[in-house]
Amino acid sequence: MNRFLAGKCILVFMSILFFQSCAREEIRYSPEEFAAAGVRESPLVRVLIIEKSDRVDIDSEVLFFSTENPAGNVGKKFGGRGRYTVAGGGGYVRLIRDGRLITRTERLFVNSSSKGLILVNGKAYRGSLQLSSRNDSGVSVINFIGVDDYLKGVLPVEIGYLDSGSYEAYRAQAIASRSYALSKLEKKKKDNYDLRATIMDQVYKGVAGETPRSTQAVVETEGLVAMWKGQPIKAYYSSCCGGHTADIRLSWPWKTHFPYLYGIRDARTEKSERSFCRGSAHFRWSVSWPGDKLLKILQKSLKKEVDGTVAPFRNLVDLRTGGFAPDGRVKYLDVITDTGKYRITGDRIRWVLRPESHNGAILRSTLFKINVKRKRGKVVRVEILGGGNGHGVGMCQTGTIRMAKLGYSAEEIILHYYPGVVIKEIY
Numbered sequence: 439m440n441r442f443l444a445g446k447c448i449l450v451f452m453s454i455l456f457f458q459s460c461a462r463e464e465i466r467y468s469p470e471e472f473a474a475a476g477v478r479e480s481p482l483v484r485v486l487i488i489e490k491s492d493r494v495d496i497d498s499e500v501l502f503f504s505t506e507n508p509a510g511n512v513g514k515k516f517g518g519r520g521r522y523t524v525a526g527g528g529g530y531v532r533l534i535r536d537g538r539l540i541t542r543t544e545r546l547f548v549n550s551s552s553k554g555l556i557l558v559n560g561k562a563y564r565g566s567l568q569l570s571s572r573n574d575s576g577v578s579v580i581n582f583i584g585v586d587d588y589l590k591g592v593l594p595v596e597i598g599y600l601d602s603g604s605y606e607a608y609r610a611q612a613i614a615s616r617s618y619a620l621s622k623l624e625k626k627k628k629d630n631y632d633l634r635a636t637i638m639d640q641v642y643k644g645v646a647g648e649t650p651r652s653t654q655a656v657v658e659t660e661g662l663v664a665m666w667k668g669q670p671i672k673a674y675y676s677s678c679c680g681g682h683t684a685d686i687r688l689s690w691p692w693k694t695h696f697p698y699l700y701g702i703r704d705a706r707t708e709k710s711e712r713s714f715c716r717g718s719a720h721f722r723w724s725v726s727w728p729g730d731k732l733l734k735i736l737q738k739s740l741k742k743e744v745d746g747t748v749a750p751f752r753n754l755v756d757l758r759t760g761g762f763a764p765d766g767r768v769k770y771l772d773v774i775t776d777t778g779k780y781r782i783t784g785d786r787i788r789w790v791l792r793p794e795s796h797n798g799a800i801l802r803s804t805l806f807k808i809n810v811k812r813k814r815g816k817v818v819r820v821e822i823l824g825g826g827n828g829h830g831v832g833m834c835q836t837g838t839i840r841m842a843k844l845g846y847s848a849e850e851i852i853l854h855y856y857p858g859v860v861i862k863e864i865y
């Protein structure tokens with residue numbers, strides 16, 4: 439049994455154990471209730487949908503049961519349709535209905551008693567939920583869900599709402615997103631979840647994210663996973679690669695360097711001039727800063743991205759880029775100030791050279807050329823001509839959509855962006 443299958447079995451086994459431990463007490467659950475809790479053929483994933491909130495509203499035809507509270511009241515069950523509030527504090531979550539405290543516990547499991555959905559702050563989710571107190575305050579919510587139901591709420595949010603001519607792009611995204619999600623089950627974690635519902639992993643919006651066409655793609659590709667050496671691949675993807683996907687060794691030197699993420703030319707052939715993603719609005723772009731504005735941005739952003747301390751500085755002396763990768767991505771950026779020189783490597787450069795507009799936005803990519811204008815030993819203007827949008831590692835989504843329109847199959851698209859992998863039906 440390979441590690442992945444072992445991990446999958448352990449997860450399913452643990453889920454069964456958990457539900458059995460709940461069932462050992464006075465409550466007995468029917469097989470339908472187990473099934474509704476998310477124990478199914480599709481491997482279970484645990485998705486953090488709310489990291490921390492003072493209160494969470496839960497609404498559905500629901501069953502509640504608590505576990506692991508200090509009094510040992512394992513398996514208490516609270517039933518009934520209706521609206522409940524879960525509040526956190528002091529290391530506990532409190533279940534409240536009509537202003538009345540029903541129970542206080544460390545962890546609360548919520549399961550729809552039928553095929554109904556569970557509403558969390560008005561948003562519908564499939565599967566079941568675990569609510570717990572995080573860091574002694576607030577409530578965190580984890581959605582336990584079969585990976586395919588999870589993907590239904592990921593696909594259109596991640597690749598957009600596609601027409602029928604781009605359908606293979608949905609299928610490719612389904613295989614990539616499924617592979618990525620399952621690759622996260624491998625890891626031994628201190629966290630009690632596998633995936634975040636944000637760009638940190640994949641954006642997941644529950645039922646609100648679903649569309650009929652993307653759901654069809656998830657169903658059609660069920661069980662199909664891109665594998666490398668018997669493991670689901672780390673199928674990273676981003677919006678637009680600018681013509682060449684990034685080499686993980688240069689963009690994310692701190693991550694594991696799987697060879698299927700060394701970067702490829704995003705075109706029919708290595709020599710072809712027409713990139714698949716050339717139609718993107720982000721294929722080529724420019725951004726510029728007056729020196730004093732960039733100084734202010736760097737005074738904030740640099741200390742977060744540099745290993746070690748940054749001495750306070752009042753002048754920006756120069757910016758130098760170097761070590762261009764074969765695709766043109768910048769390997770490092772040296773920021774030279776009146777108090778020191780700081781080197782930022784790989785993708786972290788995007789968090790340092792933040793654009794002036796758009797609060798919180800980062801530089802679109804590290805595929806750029808920089809032009810620094812200096813006067814009397816001081817930077818007065820910086821211009822950047824860039825290409826692509828996102829980290830650029832793995833599948834290029836704009837390229838994927840174009841390939842689909844050109845008649846490539848999902849399998850061909852996956853093998854183009856992740857060379858050397860195999861696609862297997864693993865469940």
Ligand SMILES: [Zn+2]
Binds near residue numbers: 836
């Ligand atoms: Zn591309």
